[in-house]
Amino acid sequence: LNVGPELEIPYEMGKNNTAISTGSGELMLYFNGRQVQNFNHELVENGDSMYLGELDLGYDVPQNAILLPIPEHPDSILIMNTHAIWSDVYATVTGGSLYYSIVDLTRNNGQGKVVTKNVLLEEDHPEFGKLTAVRHANGRDWWVIWPYWNSNRFMRFLLSPEGLQRLDDQIIGNPVHSGLGQAQYTPDGNKIVLYNGVSFNEGAYIDIYNVDRCAGLLSNQITFNIPVSGAAVGSAISSNSRYLYVTSTLYIFQYDLWAGDVAETKDTVAVYDGFYDPWLPASFFMGQLARDGKIYISSPNSVMSLTVIEHPDRGGDSCNVNQHAVQLPVLVAFGIPTFPNHRLGPIDGSPCDTLGIDNIPLANFRSDQDTSDHLQFYFQDLSAYEPQTWHWDFGDNTTSSDTSPIHLFPVDGIYEVCLTVANGNGMHKTCDSLTIGIIDDVQAPIEEIAIKLFPNPVQDHLTIVMNDYYPRQAEVIFYAATGQIVHRQSLWHGWNNVEHITWPGGIYFYEIWDQGRRLGQGKVVK
Template identity: 30%
Template sequence: MKRIVFASLLLVCTFTSAQLRTNTWELSGTRIPDYRNKQNLTEVNFITGFADTLTVFRQMSFFITNSSISDSLGNLLFYSNGQWIANRNHDSLENCNEFNAGYSTDQYYDGRGLGFTQGMIIIPHPDSIFLYDLFYITTEKKFKYHHNLYTEAMHLSHSVIDMRLDNGLGAVTLKNEYLIEDTLIQGKLSACKHANGKDWWIIDHKWNSTIFYTWLLTPTGIEGPYSQSIGSIIINDFGPGEAKFSSDGSQYAIESNYDYFIEHYNFDRCTGQLSNPYKFFNSTYLVNDFVGLSFSPNNEFLYRCSQLNIIQYDTKVKNFFNYPDTVAIYDGTYAPFPTWFSMTQLALDGRIYICTWDGDSVLTYIDNPDIMGIACSVVQHGIILPYLNNESIPYFPNYDLSPLGNYVADAGANDTINKGQTIQLGIPPVAGVKYLWHSDPTLSDTTIAQPIASPDTTTTYYLIVTDTSTYSSCNVREDTVTVFLDIADAVHIPKPQNHGTFRVSPNPVSSWLNMIYQSNDDAVFELFDAFGSRKATINLYHYFKNRMLDISALPAGIYEWKVIQRGKSIAHGKVAVIR
């Protein structure tokens, strides 16, 4: 593991603050050569609760790659076309010179912007109101593969912007840091909040491979890359096609237009792992049949855009790709070019907006995307833009995604009783939570929140709670409570220091080892072989409840694990690795 230190619901009167991160959209490209000077271009603003089109005087032009972010009040902070960054005054952000230097920026594309779908993501840094992390692809010169020439992303790059600098206009403080050097697909970067509601998963796909790469952005830095081989090979990744998470982060879908498929997955926000790949392949090899996709705000429907159709899938139905519902067919309008459908973005007003393929002065939108069938109401060319938009629409992750689960594993407070007395453990039950106490004959019931304990000696009781409202690897939490027995003459047994609880699962294990824990302080998990040689280590942050460790490369055998906190071993055990 490499470690590097360094919003769609509409309220009638107002939005919540996190949602306003996506308030301002900078659009428009220019087909004239004078793109180096400021000119009148398009901005879309949702502060009133509806899409309001404005004219802004700025220099930056867009060609597909488009990323921006606003503050908590909806005021634009900065934006980028993948080649340079502009501040809210539409001037160059301080220290953004040579931003994203590489073949595509310097040679292949001119200054109108990069041509990669979802080529950049902007993420507010966890636990900071001033710092913003930028993730973007950096490409190198074309190379040959099977007699075809390819320009591939060779790096996922990272920069940091500090909004305290340049009198509040912001400046780049960390620039063009490579997080990986490998052949990646052209764009389709996506991000989803971790189950803790604070950290962020960043996901990308390796070119000519089934491998997904993920990184975890935390308050102290970036963890990863982690790799997972799953799903289909992506080779012909150039051109259109999107990758999106559902609003709740439980689903993920990715298109490869010139590989003629879309693939749907389940996503685990705790581990960053994908599962259950489900693919639709167009055996007719229809060109430009996979150019855009979005999930509905209620997470039930997946919309796929081809140039000529918009198709709705009900993801609650088994094998849903077998039941496409065409909710719109291109109506033949020119504005001034054919208003074919292209890329999509869910907006603050709950609509899904769709830019056009050829760069027109209109946007299409799905008015009620939570409704099944044609009642979702696709309004073609329903938004008139003041200027041409060069096939560009911003990509936003769900900045307002909440943590998973609101339950707490609480076995109650440690206490002392006299011999022969009983005591009630735990706290009042929470709806939707299952309780399981480790089997103990001194408990009245092991499946309720507050059993009666009648110990005849000092006893520690273990409670496991499971949140049944969500399916993920971190819907299980654990706590302990110790009942001390007053033996005679009010002599109390000293209470040991509580370092927390730690356990591993499964045991035996063959691939991913799950560390499940509760602790008020950070710790380190270490794994040793039979000869005492350390084979793996991972940080256990106190704000997590579990961490995953890939042990698939370790040979079979019995391994010892230890948890180190403040330089001392506070827990240990053994785990069997099988092959």
């Protein structure tokens, strides 16, 4: 997770927060349910007035919209979004009509234009949010399978090079208990989970279905109810498709989707610690699995942090929920960007594997330094497209064939760590250079170590980000203008939070050191 420059954009992002980027991570478009913005943070031509609902709440609902690339037309982006209405039948706010629009990214010198706008798809009480998609088993097209409100009926759409096609609805199992919440496909595309927070009295419901990615059909519904003590909204699934995480304001629960009785595997992996950030509770709301294999969770209040599940592939407390771990430079509320898994390929050898698209592995990994031994690292495999073998070269004349190994480096130094993954279709290799500790006694220029500190001015906490260096015994020291030390603490690779700052107002200076070498310096205003 990296920090970009701060930008002031007159644009409201609430619970409905979706975006799409290039394969290399460059922003293309983002959408709040009302208007679509481009990579320059400007309104796309004809991209306003895309919310037609009778209630403002409708554009501020989790997963109330989705952006998808139209297959074989990479410059055409489909937007599907829904609106909210008041239902006399249910005496509550429900899903309204479903619409689609299309953005042509070739228009206006690449700035884009909405060329098809607000085309009605369905007006008969579809679900409230929970719009998501899964890749077709042919490896090219997309399925959008979406429930009706309080129903066992699902609408089905196929997005192909020919455009968006409505297929026959499916009726399956028992009615879904609709409410505010999220829908998540497992990263392998084999299951979908609907999480609905109905009410404090009725609690929340989890519905799990198997997914046929060839036919776009659901099967084998599993439904169970859980009591909740707050807003039950957020859900996310680990990158190995095993563990489901759901939130309930004060709690995060984990379920094992591989178990025979999923409901019986409920494990409370986090209880809100009471932290206010800075004025409101930084409790739990929406969730999203990110490309680094971690799950990020927002808050139901305006706060300056995200909670992180560091190792969601692990069961129980070893998943390591780190509350308010990512300190942000600005206030954020409710929403977190949601998006489907773009790195899901075909089902090789299936009846619909007809396009000649193969799962050619894409290598990727992350490195986590052990804070008790700076030379020990955990390497998590994040590769895509069904690798079958793994070969790690740690750059110190040692190798491993484990999926996600733990490795102890011999001494401080620069190591080129490479991962090669392969299957019957091909192979791919990626490398990353790890700078561990002090390499020699030569004082290197400060700019060689990229360090970011924010916010500045500071109120009661700040964050120090050190992404390019793995220290041995690093620490930050803050000084008052008189030279008196007001605070010092250890630093590690990645995000480091300095909390409970109670210094008097004024200018303070800081230095960052590791084994007698100054890595950075600067000043902050309190």
